[in-house]
Amino acid sequence: MAVxxxxxxxxxxxxxxIATNLAAWLVLQGAETLLVDADDQASASDFSAYREETRGSTGYTLVQINGSHVRKQVESLRPKYDHIVIDTGGRDTTSQRAAMYVCDVFVTPFNPRAYDLWTVPRLADLVDEVQSMRPTPMEAYSFINRADTRSLDNRQVSDALAEYQQLKFLPHPLTNRKAFANSAAIGLAVFEMEQPDPKAVAEIEALFNEITHGSYVTTPA
Known part of the structure; x- marks a missing residue:
C-alpha cells in the first residue's frame, strides 16, 4: 500500500x-481507498459530494483532517486501506508538512508558466527539510499539468523541473483538456464519463502507473 x-x-x-482522479482510479483497480481532504478550501470534499449525487456513492472513504492531526490520524488509518490519497493546500502549511512526514509518495504538479517555476526552489528546499527528518525517504515527483497542446513553454518548464534532483521529473504531462473540468463538475474522473476523452484517459493512466509503479489499463465505461 502507499500513502x-x-x-x-x-x-x-x-x-x-489530480487527487480525486487518482482516488477514483485506485478504486477502479480494486483498491480499498481513503481520500483525505487536508486543504482548508475543502475542494476534494465538494467533489465527493457531487460524486455521491452523480453515482450514489463515492467508492472511496473521505475524511477531512487538518493541521498537525494529519500525521497521527493517517498513521492510525494506514492499516485499514490499500491506498491513502491526501489532497493538501497550495502553500507551505502545517497540514502539508504533516502529510509529507507520513507519506510514501509526494506528487506536485506545475503549470507550464514561468511564475509557477518561481516556487520550485522553495518546494525543493521543503522536500530536503522533510527528507532530513524522516526515518525513511519518500519518493517525490514533479510533472506538468494543464500543458499546452503546442507550446515551447512545455519544453522549457520540463527542462527546468528536470534540474531539481529532489523532485524526480515525470515526462507524463496532463494536457489542458475540457474533459478534466467537465468531469470534475459532476464528481467524476475523466475515465468515468459517458463518452470519455481517450487522450485524457491515456494521460491519466500513464501518469498514475508511473506514480504507483503499476501497469494498469483503464477501460473507459
Whole structure:
C-alpha cells in the first residue's frame, strides 16, 4: 500500500483534480481507498459530494483532517486501506508538512508558466527539510499539468523541473483538456464519463502507473 500526497507551493495548479482522479482510479483497480481532504478550501470534499449525487456513492472513504492531526490520524488509518490519497493546500502549511512526514509518495504538479517555476526552489528546499527528518525517504515527483497542446513553454518548464534532483521529473504531462473540468463538475474522473476523452484517459493512466509503479489499463465505461 502507499500513502500518496498531492501538494504544491502554489494554488490553482490542479492538485484536487489530480487527487480525486487518482482516488477514483485506485478504486477502479480494486483498491480499498481513503481520500483525505487536508486543504482548508475543502475542494476534494465538494467533489465527493457531487460524486455521491452523480453515482450514489463515492467508492472511496473521505475524511477531512487538518493541521498537525494529519500525521497521527493517517498513521492510525494506514492499516485499514490499500491506498491513502491526501489532497493538501497550495502553500507551505502545517497540514502539508504533516502529510509529507507520513507519506510514501509526494506528487506536485506545475503549470507550464514561468511564475509557477518561481516556487520550485522553495518546494525543493521543503522536500530536503522533510527528507532530513524522516526515518525513511519518500519518493517525490514533479510533472506538468494543464500543458499546452503546442507550446515551447512545455519544453522549457520540463527542462527546468528536470534540474531539481529532489523532485524526480515525470515526462507524463496532463494536457489542458475540457474533459478534466467537465468531469470534475459532476464528481467524476475523466475515465468515468459517458463518452470519455481517450487522450485524457491515456494521460491519466500513464501518469498514475508511473506514480504507483503499476501497469494498469483503464477501460473507459
Amino acid at each position: 500518496i500526497v498531492v501538494g504544491s507551493q502554489k494554488g490553482g495548479v490542479g492538485k484536487t483534480t
